[in-house]
Amino acid sequence: MTNTPFHNASELIDAENAQDPNREIYQTKSYPKELLYSNRMYEKLMEFHPDASEAVQIASKAQHICRWKIARETYPMDRVGYLKWREDLKKFHAKTTAGILEKVGYDSNFIARVSFLIEKKLLKKDEETQLLEDVICLVFLEFYLDPFVQKHDRDKMKNIILKTWNKMSDKGHQEALKINYSSANLQLIKEAIGL
Template structure:
């Protein structure tokens, strides 16, 4: 019999599979279990695997798989408990139907950016909570997933919220940083890029930072920037 956890994960992944943005399926680098799962090796919802385009994957499904991968690595630290079901679901639900609120729907200003991020968190948390209830979770468990998605207790020092923050930062560094630097680096300039990296580093716990130092960055210029940001 399917559990509420399995049902909720399937609902979340089915939503991710509707992302109109698709990327090439990442090539498997090795059989090392510490490597992130590729789209071909990770379980996918039927709606994703039935696509005629077998060479690509919806980006948000790829992102969700990366998040789960880094959650496993982050919770392998001896000081960190095994992830709870609400944390695992909140991790998987990051960026849930994110494409429905594009950045361009808010002013291209600092205030507009923060307003957009807040709207995304509320939107994603509301959908995740509804999916958990549909899957059979009770109100308190579903509300906990939503609170984690919103990162409500991050400043209060909630351990699970900090793990989620670590994982999001790790996926940014591993999966998005080089593309972001290529797209925005010239526009932002070196100092702004350094500021973004320093803020990312400051958000992370020591176990998260230890994992970050092991991420392979192929672009030498980006690698040099990361090194400077880490050194302060």
């Protein structure tokens, strides 16, 4: 079983993400930042939707593959620059993943589907794109909301939370409200979404 294309692709994605020079401390242990993110994405997907297709599973792991290679600072520090950076990142993640999937023997239709998902095409219309977006938002709310709260003022945070909320499905919303937030962050979320 271990030598399946899925297993081989997962190992190669992990190997790429393990090269991230940026580190994140989680429960006193230091991890390459994007490897930790990839693991969180995959674990959250399997918890939220255990029968997710293989394409979504790979897309979840590869969502930020080698993200550090395209630095935000190399784009204008305004909204237009930010959106261009995000767009270029999606294409880069899709292309990097496609190369790995080709190497381990996936066919072109499967590779195209994973690229479609990583590029988050047809959000709200394609069920699997929506599933992936739900997982991205859940991982953000559970693990990355706090660092954002430290950096931004309350109004900006409410705006970020509302934008996140609006990208999610009803099932995603239900799951998001089960996360164990600090009381201050839960209050912030409730204010942002009008609960």
